[in-house]
Amino acid sequence: MHIKRVYDVLTLYLANEMGYDLLTPSSYMAWLKSNMSIFRQFVHERELKRRRKDENLEQRTFFGAVKEFATLMVEIDSFEAFVQKRLRMIKKNWKHLTEFYFIEDAPATNNSIENYYSTSLKTHRKKQLRTERGIKNQMKLSAMKRAGILSKCKKTLLEVFLMFVPFLDTG
Numbered sequence: 001m002h003i004k005r006v007y008d009v010l011t012l013y014l015a016n017e018m019g020y021d022l023l024t025p026s027s028y029m030a031w032l033k034s035n036m037s038i039f040r041q042f043v044h045e046r047e048l049k050r051r052r053k054d055e056n057l058e059q060r061t062f063f064g065a066v067k068e069f070a071t072l073m074v075e076i077d078s079f080e081a082f083v084q085k086r087l088r089m090i091k092k093n094w095k096h097l098t099e100f101y102f103i104e105d106a107p108a109t110n111n112s113i114e115n116y117y118s119t120s121l122k123t124h125r126k127k128q129l130r131t132e133r134g135i136k137n138q139m140k141l142s143a144m145k146r147a148g149i150l151s152k153c154k155k156t157l158l159e160v161f162l163m164f165v166p167f168l169d170t171g
Helices: 002-018 025-052 062-074 081-092 112-117 123-128 132-147 157-163
Strands: none
Touching: 002 025, 062 081, 123 132
């Protein structure tokens, strides 16, 4: 359904674009820039809507992936050089890149850190996990969270401060 909506928007833009072919290049570029902005906003809103509903994108089956990749390989000569190079790299490493299909509950990502958190981490977080010390600290932090040690504070900072001032003159 998501793809259908995107297709409908693209079709609408294409129909509108046909009338702009005869305009000056500057007005065409202004029109194109405006509509690209509208389209990006549309796609962004759809993505946010999907995330808010906690919907995951459906993962293609192995046979669907094979069929899609075979279609791309038939049309490989119509792509730019860098795309052809990437497709050939995928073909060369196909077995490794599709292993997750054959292992139950295996994630589709090959990044074990992102798999653990089920999200893509910021660069500085990934760099912290490259060292042994960083991994140990993360493991300790995760264990503390699971044990409930790092739950929300029961007392406010003011309440804690007042514990150390037993005879406060309120007058």
